[in-house]
Amino acid sequence: MVPAELERQIAQLHPASFAWALACTRWNAAEAEEVLQSVYLRILDGRARFGGRSSFKTWLFGVVKNVAAEHRRRRWLEELVPWRWGGATPPAEPSGGGPAEALESAQRGARVRHALARLGARQRQVLELVFFHQLTLEESAAVMGVALGTARAHYHRGKLRLLALLEPEDLR
């Protein structure tokens, strides 16, 4: 792919990529930005190449997921070092204030994020990809690097679990 065309496609998918990076980092905006920067760096230096075996979005989301997993492992190792204890960045909290409706919406969003955080990683990922990013189950399986049957099982279990975790007012 021509570099200019590559840059154009990445720019077009940037908001969706950031939303996916947020989901992969449990809504830590600073970490999501770091992940996205690492992803772009890998694409620029050729460590991540689009082979054309899937759609560009599926491939890019797969890279984001892998880089986020690496970041999470590195962060976990850093937290093991005694002098770094307590140094981890806390997840971003929803911004408060504003009109009552916006506040209620923000609180509802926070409750949904909290419920999602209680799901298994793969259940959370497949629900995000299918319901928010509008990917098919096949594409979601490709992003997650699992078999279609595995993705389907996580999808069904995750859906039931999320419905059980959310309160009725969150599902309006």
Add this chain to the structure above:
Amino acid sequence: MKPDDAEARIRAALGEAHRDDGAQTPSFERVWRAARQGDRARPSALTWLVTCASLVAAMGLAAWLVSRLGPPPAPLPTGTHWRGPTDFLLETPGLVTLRTVPELGSTSADPLLRPPVDERRGTP
């Protein structure tokens, strides 16, 4: 709750979860530029190759110099030449007889079994 209904509600709930994403999203130009700068700051593969090759060459040279400057290594005792301190206990009187083939007409090879020579024989 019907399955379609449940899916629509999950979709709406996830939409709520991502409601603030737009405000948090950094501009593409900023992230792209930072990645480009990181790309330039990273040493290239050729730089890594040259560095590693230099390091290996320096280590090889150091090893060669040390081997030249040091004293020659003493020959190590081998098992074939080693003789145990208590081996003399195995030297028994019949050992020579056991290890040699006797010849007809010859006296015993074992000095311990040989009859003593009478030095007085033949003297007046």
